[in-house]
Amino acid sequence: MTAFFGGDRGRVDPQLAAGNRRTRMHYARDVNDERALAFEDRPPVRRGGHWTLLAVLVVVLAVLAVAGSRDGDEVPLAADCDTSAIGVSSSVVTAGTVLRYRLTGPDDASYVVTLDGEAVRGDAGSTVTYTATPAGPALRLRQCLSPTLALAAPAGDGPHELALLRVAGDGTTEQLTAVTVTVEGTR
Template sequence: MSFIFGGVRGHEDPELAAGNRRTRMHYARDVNDERALADDRPAIRRGRNWTWLAVAVVVMSVLAFAGSRGPQDVPLTADCDQPAIAVESSLVTAGQPLRFRLTGPDDVDYVMTLDGEPVRGDAGGTVAYTQTPAGPTFQLAQCLSPTLRLATPAGDGPRELAASRVAADGTTEQVTAVTVTVTGTR
């Protein structure tokens, strides 16, 4: 039994409760009160479900953050001598982004074309394009472009993604190309 002196009703001092319990058990052993001794089972500690909920929320947040970083760069080794294009996948669904990278010399203006038409890949504003009669041109930084994205056009079949060098007089020369196969809409 615990005493409440001016405290909040229902509040029990843990030290006082432990002292009362020890006294009760001492008397029960003295008189061999088996019923009182049998009722002295260890208290069942209830887990705090909110702790597990908090852990689950933290784990889900970390997983969501890790998944929200978006796709990684298309793997391509920088080559300052020989231009090349790498695509994320050679099989693309129409309307889905075609992700690609370009490598080659830094001091060259490049224009990208898809089936002969100039295109402008989106890299989140990290590429500066210059509008020319040949199409939007850009230069590479450290012989490698960031991962560029462009919408894949409708229509099944092979498509050619090409990079052309733009000369000072505005003429273009194709330096590399890759073929991707476009499949129907999902």
């Protein structure tokens, strides 16, 4: 007897296989199954390896799809534990699309990001935890670098300032750096 996915291949009892073949041929002669009788002397065709190949192909394509989509979303910014900086995916974005950005700086402080002076919360799934501060939602960097954060680009055309503020223990803030992002209307 073989397993459902061919797991017993290579462990077939030759006497059992011969007995099963004799029984099949006996039944084929009884019902005059000419097709089975015609293939009596030929070895059986081994099938079933295509499922393994298909499974491997699906796994490879899934890994490539995930890796390809993540690489396209990453904002290139090197970790710098001495100097704070903001990296953006593009300095020109269309209104309402996703603006991706990344932060770097010392990892011993809390940071608030503002867009045109208003505190914003970038989305990075569950990889970022925000704490409430008087200046707005604050995050801490891990190993001096944030994951790629996403927020909706503002609707107003023209330049907009994305700023990084350090939050002190007493709740006061200090602007460390800023970048200008130009928003264009939909085409």
